[in-house]
Amino acid sequence: MSLARIASTLLLLASVGLPSRSALALDSTAVCTQPGMNVSWAECVTLVNLYNLTNGDQWFTRTGWGSADVASWHGVWVEPVSGVVWTLDLAGNNLQGILPTNLAQLPGLRNLDLSDNQLVGPIPSQLGQLTHLVSLRLGQNALTGTLPPQLGSLAQLVSLGLGDNELSGPIPTQLGQLAQLRHLYLYGNAFSGPLPATFAQLSQLEALWLDGNTLTGPLDVLASMPQLRSVILSNNAFSGTLSPAIGTLTQLEILVAGNNHLGGPLPACLGHASALHTLALFDNEFEGTLPPQWGHLGNLQTLSLGGNRLRGGLPTSYGAMPLAVLGLNNNELDADAQGDVLIPPALQAWFASIATTYIRFQSRGPILFQDGFDTDPCGL
16 A cells, blocks of 8 residues: 555544534524523524634633523623623633624623634624623734724723734724723724824723824823823824823823833923822933922822933932832933932932832933922913
8 A cells, every 4th residue: 555545544534533623513593493592593693603703612611602591601691681692701712713793783782802812804893883882802812904983883882902903004083982981902003193183082081002003193182081090102103292281180190101202391280190100201202301390299109211312400309209110211311420310419318219210321411400390380
């Protein structure tokens, strides 16, 4: 017998008795017509279709799937009075494949979480028909294409998580219609272009994470989001200045906008943002002196301003900051012969209490201690 014939025979024998992937699929007719089925035909078929299209036989957990009691299916929550599927949560469950377009046949869906899987392909525009959605989370997959503008129709949406995918193109202006939106996570994609002017309508937004894209243009819309608490914009190509109006964001706790092209003076008015505990504006093009008014930031724990064009000395007012991390490296601040930032005598004890400091590689000479406050445009 030839080697080719032997190899062919062994391959045939190896396949005998092994179920194919199609043999492990669920039969929607058999599942959805069985006695005791407690959701509608359309919703049952939609769920079975999702199972089959995402290799349900390979899911980490598929308990209950295929039984008559859909409420017992892993990741599915059925509202007991109406018998309508309200929640589909299969996060981190090894779903593989594309998102089916007929997910819109779950019209009562409030929460859809398919994050942290191996989903590919585009986000179906039909998801915009799920008008009861409160939370949509598809992050940590390999989704591609542009963001469907139809998502702007999700009027009740509070949380939109699409981070760590391969989405591209501009952010649709229609997202500015999401008046209830509080959390917007688009980080780790390839979105480009400026922030839509319609974002000024997102007055309820609390978290805006856009880091790791190629977004451009100014950040003026931030001042129109009074509820902002967490803003992460690093590793983009944003430009322009930080508006003094950013000081009106009194709820702001985290502002990270490193590695962009932001410039101009540091806004003294940011000293109004008394809730800030993390401020990171490293690797930009800011110039001028450190605002003494920032000494009012009595909750600030991390201040990272390395890699800019800042000059002058360290304001003694900063001694009121409870810093754990201070980064001022690679600027043009007043320095000693070794290139370290000169610390005013009044700040020696404060500086020694900071756990982590980056102050090296300055390129300027004589010290200029800033005691007190300059003329304050913010009235602090």
